[in-house]
Amino acid sequence: MPPAPLSRSGKSRRTTDSPITYFIKKALETPGLVSFAAGLVDEGSLPVDEVRAAATEILSDPRAGQTALQYGSTHGMPELRRQVLDLVCGLDGVNPSDLNLTPNDVCITTGSQQLLYLLGEVMFDPGDIVISEAPSYFVYHSLLQSHGAEVLTVPMDEHGMDVDALDALLDRLRRSGDLPRVKVIYTVDYFQNPTGLTLSLERRKRLVEIAKRYSTAHRILILEDAAYRELKFSGPDLPSIKSFDPANEFVVYTSTFSKPCAPGLKTGYAILPPDVLAPILHLKGSHDFGSTNLSQHLLSRMMASGAYQAHAEKLRTVYRNKRDLMLSALESEFRDFPAARWTVPDGGFYVWFTLDGVDTGPNGPLVPAALEAGVLYVPGEFGHVPDANGHMPKNECRLCYGVATEPEITEGIRRLRKACAAVAAGKPKKEPVGV
Structure with missing residues (x-):
């Protein structure tokens, strides 16, 4: 039977x-x-040679090796969080204080995919709405389906997400009474997966303005997926959407070491508003007690030596x-x-x-x-x-x-x-x- x-x-x-x-x-x-x-x-x-050199340095020092092979923290290695913040702010040409940021606003994750999932657990109940550009990263759509979120889209052109269409969509949702269901606006803003297109400077500014304007009864977050940012080989250097959020309130910036370094290290990171970070860390503790500590020490050593750059x-x-x-x-x-x-x-x-x-x-x-x-x-x-x-x-x-x-x-x-x-x-x- x-x-x-x-x-x-x-x-x-x-x-x-x-x-x-x-x-x-x-x-x-x-x-x-x-x-x-x-x-x-x-x-x-x-980077086989670079990772081998970093691993040899760490494991040749008994104390450093023991630290790297021990449990880390849910939040992530403090030195790597500082290096991440310096990296992102350096790309934006600002100081962390200009954006009201400290290393405590950085979370190290098991790839950026973990951050996408954890943010969904924090933000979405079945029936909530995420707005993305179309086309968009289809693996994220699958994740949203798992959370029971509804995906609404706005078109793209050669300048990235059409923010006029976004404004019009949010206005329709406001008039229909569905605006409270909108939780996140998602964009892959550098060399987008799947189109390769990049969000223009003017649209980056307007995107934050639009999110703020429609955040009346509740805050609408922008999820900036910058996974490919460091692989720029032509065109202008564009600041992040996060750089237009000086109070650290509206933008979750996430990226990864998989693309500019090695996916086998399985390490990503996010810079988040404090009231988003706290519940994410609570959930992350239940997931893994912290992302792989050895990978974090390897990446930190490579960043410190210049091998990563x-x-x-x-x-x-x-x-x-x-x-x-x-x-x-x-x-x-x-x-x-x-x-x-x-x-x-x-x-x-x-x-x-x-x-x-x-x-x-x-x-x-x-x-x-x-x-x-x-x-x-x-x-x-x-x-x-x-x-x-x-x-x-x-x-x-x-x-x-x-x-x-x-x-x-x-x-x-x-x-x-x-x-x-x-x-x-x-x-x-x-x-x-x-x-």
Whole structure:
């Protein structure tokens, strides 16, 4: 006789597998496949020597080694919190005191993903609203689904989130009586995942002004996801949205060491208003008693020696070269394909590729045609949520040049052009993937 069914929580039932799981699995299982799908880092540039040197220094000193191998605090290593604050304020060209910040306002997390989840636990009840740009980071959408939050979106253009559309949406929600449900405005404001676009300076200022103006009965937080900020290789140096929050009240700034250093260290950080930080630390203590202490000591040692900064500079060259190679390949392969256009990112990992009139979705013809040609991309519709009529764009792709080698980038774009030509010609294709 089978056991009685498991009685799961509502949150567990709302939590499903990420839509990208199929694509990662396919990339791992298919020899010779060029993957532009998973947003992974360049493997050849991982800082093996730098991490080894930091680890040797720490573990060669018995006292330092014992400290690094002991439990740390939930809040994070004090010295690393100070270094993080100096790093972010240095990028903004300000002193911490200019923004009413101290190292106590910094929290070290197990990757920035943990901060996204913990903030959701602090802020959201089922039915609450998060407003994001469209398209947006689809893994965050899955997290919001787990919390039972509703995602409303505003469009993007070449200057990032359309803040006029945001203002109009918040005004509609105010008039409908739904403004109290709005808890967070979410943006990936540097070299966005998935489009590669960056929020302009003027819109950064206005975003904070809008959040303040609609924070009447309750405060609406801006969640600034700056995961790719340190991978800038062209364009202006833009201050963070956080820098326009001088009282440290409205903006949660989060970033990670995964992109500019090494994802295996699994360490991120956030700078938060005090009344947001306190409940996050309470929950974090229940999660892990503190993020990995050894990783924090390694990163702190690398920052103190300058190895971290030197490696981030090296990565900017690596990814600039990869970006340029992908853009050159797209221009070469798609110059005679009028349906195709793409973004030109100033940093990060991603090019957003649009094909007018072509269904690029997981159940459209291009995914199987691309697989047959030996290349993989992320369907752009994963970055959208359906509108009131259940519609969303189905003619976009996210192309990640992070993990692909330079020869693979050129070959992968050639294969993608071959797949697009096959779809345009209406050639027989395999069945859609059905994810």
